[in-house]
Amino acid sequence: MGLETGTLELVVRQLRWEADDVVSVRLEDADGATLPDWTPGAHIDVHLGAGVVRQYSLCGEPADKTGYRVAVLREERSRGGSRYVHDTLRPGQRITISLPRNNFELLAAPNYLFLAGGIGITPILAMIGEAQRRGAEWELHYGGRTRAGLTFADELRAHGDRVHIVSEDREGRLDLPGLLGTPRPDTLVYSCGPEGMLTAVEDFGANWPAGAVRLERFAARARPAEDTAGERPIRVVCGRSGVSAVAAPGRSILDTLEAAGLKLSHSCRDGICGSCETAVLQGVPDHRDDVLSNAERAAGKTMMICVSRALTDELVLDL
Template structure:
């Protein structure tokens, strides 16, 4: 089983790796994935992809279109009309909203279309405000700063694919479907949602016919994870993006050691398992908050400091990095290096079993 959240860093994103070695890795990836022949020269000739920290650029909002209930698609283009950097299925971009909020959104357009990037955003009424800002403040013609694309959910080589998407989880899956279909690799998509009105991009999936099965709670009832996974062909890979109960159920049923590989991307913070309650002193503000046994430090801090910086809530972007003045941290992130972990933590995922004092 391989669980990939936005944070695994492919070799071409790492600073200091010699370009020749990057090219060699791309060649191997090309042969392993079956994208050879006419596609190989494209892989070899493309410019270096975004490094680990990405790069910033201002793109123009070309259009904003409704895709489903509470879901809009945002198309971004270069202001001068030039081609955008290449990307592979599973990639995402960091979006810097006018308020200063930073959010990650999967690219859900066509990887072969370099004229634009497309993201889709579901309105979360009780969320942190990022999705509401996209829905209410962004307008066609405006500029939006982005970073990337980066990829932590890459489409690995496999003899076949079972794609399972729950709701807005279709966004990273849709380009994978296109790429697998173009490569002639057998695939099937199970697309789950509350009802059809809430499910974006259904018209784009219709041409694939019976290889796409749409299941809605109002008709089929809640999904049975065991039954879903039974559709995987022997030796195939499963790519799954959706709500936490669905992901956790799949992880229990496909533990490591099987022939199948389970690839997961989360759009929500991972649940806290086996946690204990502990106090956190916010030294600069003179306040102390208690972190519940099943909540993140970030959630507790936001009760008194709602504007504290954060973004991915999965421990890879570094937006919520805070200096630790006292206490021992159980680090759960994929971002900080050892030297940073000596006196810092990412409060979205890392916790403690005892008191902490933070520079907040």
């Protein structure tokens, strides 16, 4: 355990180019200690200095207990995370990460259809290995803008004709209408990639059974204006600590409770990482995250307090 509860301090052992503008980072314990287990689809929060925290999917081998691997795309409009990894991070540096957390779990199914775009291959990479170990049928369709920019392409080709790789500069885009137009029985779809691709996956997969199409986003979706129009104050009561505060319009529940003195788990503040998920004891959440499934939202048992608000005047949270 590292600098604070739920974190590890690891050392950067290796950085390696995996594609144009994509570098992989291998992290290990400085003394060679075994690292906590993780499952395909998991991510870690990486603390990159100056208060910058970014979430990266684990894309190594879960059976390897000696190290974690992530891959980072250099973003032209970097907010500091990818630029730091590419320009500053070097072997031998110590870095703080969270324990692995999985909001994109690979559920059991006889068949899987994996759809990845660009750096979105990272959570999918470990999933196809797990599907193979389970003896499930699976296929991967992986697309990107250029052939040189496709990450881990050589590793993927080892799986033979189950893997279909296309690049816009050669073959064009993934045929999402053809892949998703007709629902497949006993099949789960897992997809990660840029927002335009994920929106298309949602649209073309709309007639699949509920819960069959599962997505992970690297950035929060743009929220419609009506999400914030007409907001009202919300009284937030913390059932365990006894803290009570009012979240004013335009101010998150997370910020409100921190100002009231609570120390709360959080990372992205955009509703995509799941670290601030909180149990709801009373009241009806107004969900605005990109983590919970439709069924979980309808149940209303938990919420992401960094972005979500309430449909009732009061919420009682298990804090």
